Amino acid sequence: MVPMGNWAKRRLVKLNDKDRIRDESQVGSGFGKNVSHWLGKKYVYPTNVLHLSTECSNRGHSASFPISLPTWFIKLFTEEGDLVLDPFIGAGTTALACIKLNRHYVGIEMMEKYYDLALEAIERANNGNRTAGSLDKQMSPRLL
Ligand SMILES: C[S@@+](CC[C@H](N)C(=O)[O-])C[C@H]1O[C@@H](n2cnc3c(N)ncnc32)[C@H](O)[C@@H]1O
Numbered sequence: 001m002v003p004m005g006n007w008a009k010r011r012l013v014k015l016n017d018k019d020r021i022r023d024e025s026q027v028g029s030g031f032g033k034n035v036s037h038w039l040g041k042k043y044v045y046p047t048n049v050l051h052l053s054t055e056c057s058n059r060g061h062s063a064s065f066p067i068s069l070p071t072w073f074i075k076l077f078t079e080e081g082d083l084v085l086d087p088f089i090g091a092g093t094t095a096l097a098c099i100k101l102n103r104h105y106v107g108i109e110m111m112e113k114y115y116d117l118a119l120e121a122i123e124r125a126n127n128g129n130r131t132a133g134s135l136d137k138q139m140s141p142r143l144l
Contacts (some may be wrong), residue, residue: 001130011040041130061091068072078103092118099125 012035019035040046070093074084080102086094089107091114099122100107110113 002045004038004044008038008041014127015039059091059093061114064091064095067093067097067100070094074098074101074103087117092116092121095122096125097107101135 015036022032022034024030024032037065069082070086074094074097078084078101081104083104083106084094084098085106085108087108089095089109095105095107095118099101107118109118
């Protein structure tokens with residue numbers, strides 16, 4: 001169990017109707033949450049929670065991760081030149097981390113608006129080039 005964290009003090013003060021029922025993910029992934037289940041809790045599962053601030057407001061995607069999150073895992077589990085797969089690429093955060101860390105990447109996204117968003121972010125990260133940099137040669141971004 002880990003401490004709830006200070007975010008709960010503000011978030012759980014005033015719950016709306018949606019917070020009191022299971023709120024299913026809008027993309028039909030099967031994930032969902034009932035915020036009211038956290039009321040009165042001092043500690044929660046899981047035991048391996050990383051605490052990082054979100055970046056939803058300025059990324060054009062409601063569930064965008066901070067780049068520090070994929071960066072942390074990519075550094076831990078891969079080496080330069082390795083290939084990273086993110087089957088839920090969203091705004092492209094994992095691809096951006098890969099570009100910075102000299103990893104190849106494959107991203108999959110079902111919603112066209114996020115697919116476009118990811119491609120734009122990749123293009124910006126590559127100085128206007130839709131081709132991702134790699135160690136040995138230029139690779140095209142693989143967003144399916
Ligand atoms: C939590 S968001 C990922 C956000 C991403 N890490 C970022 O930083 O922008 C999950 C994404 O997966 C996409 N998604 C959900 N189910 C999918 C599926 N079956 N195939 C492809 N993409 C899917 C959603 O449209 C959404 O953009």
